[in-house]
Amino acid sequence: MAENMTLLWGSGSPPCWRVMIALEEKNLQGYNNKLLSFEKMEHKSQEVLDINARGQLPSFKHGDNNVNESYAACFYLESQFKSQGTKLIPDSAAEQALMYERMFEGLTFYEKLNAVIYYTWFVPEEERHDSALKRNKEALTAELQLWEGYLQKLGSASNLAGPSFSLADVTVFPTVANLFRFGLSAERYPKLGEYYALLKDRPSIKASWPPHWLENPKGQDTLKDI
Ligand SMILES: N[C@@H](CCC(=O)N[C@@H](CS)C(=O)NCC(=O)O)C(=O)O
Known part of the structure; x- marks a missing residue:
């Protein structure tokens, strides 16, 4: 199910890590992912800009939906995969x-x-x-x-x-x-x-x-x- 997801990310970046934790918690292992280098300015590459006009990481895509902004991606994953993996919004x-x-x-x-x-x-x-x-x-x-x-x-x-x-x-x-x-x-x-x-x-x-x-x-x- 996760093959139609792509995450472009940078190592140690808290915003990227948030999305990666959410993907793991929702049992969405197996998503396409590419580790990019900030030092090499790869976050400003065309590959990133095609998904995220800000040229920032994380850049995340699910099917035809771009979901940039780490908080947006976390909410989106919880909402789309509510009954899968860990429930990340408590009821109380x-x-x-x-x-x-x-x-x-x-x-x-x-x-x-x-x-x-x-x-x-x-x-x-x-x-x-x-x-x-x-x-x-x-x-x-x-x-x-x-x-x-x-x-x-x-x-x-x-x-x-x-x-x-x-x-x-x-x-x-x-x-x-x-x-x-x-x-x-x-x-x-x-x-x-x-x-x-x-x-x-x-x-x-x-x-x-x-x-x-x-x-x-x-x-x-x-x-x-x-
Ligand atoms: N509000 C964004 C922030 C993303 C962000 O600031 N990413 C940093 C890496 S931690 C980045 O790509 N910086 C490069 C730049 O802004 O040009 C989110 O939560 O996803």
Whole structure:
């Protein structure tokens, strides 16, 4: 069934990883996929632009339908394959409310992380200021405290929106994994550390683990003092 799906993706990209986790959870293994290189600017190739006018990854196609934007693809897969694989939107109103809230807060979380780890990539040298990076780090620290509090409230070994694994986990786990890849201290952020440990060996997540992380298991230490 998945042969009529194509995913163009980049290794380690949280938006790409979200879609890959959703595909695994919905038992859609066997989809066509092509790993592209950001360094080689392959995300701006005609092959990508034919699916995604923004020239971004993930670029995803199901039959004749292009479904770009990682959140859109995750919702689409859950909606089209509702009764297949893991049910990713819980029935309970309370869990659903929390799931939607955390999912969309997850975008802010992802932005604040990127503003620190990719500061030198995003900001040209002549426009960089230590004070701006410091501010970005402070904003990330405040964000991390929020998520520590959310997880604390849920109790130990919980998914992000309660007892069931949901789209909140599909979309936010890749951000959490990037935090630790970039050196976040699990001692300083124990609830995030616990959440990461809970999900990192989940089959859908293991199956889609970024290949360059497997080749080079040691990440960076950019976040060690956060
Ligand atoms: N909102 C998009 C964001 C996708 C995105 O930013 N992809 C990055 C890689 S993580 C990319 O392709 N960047 C290259 C570019 O924007 O030119 C989504 O969630 O799918």
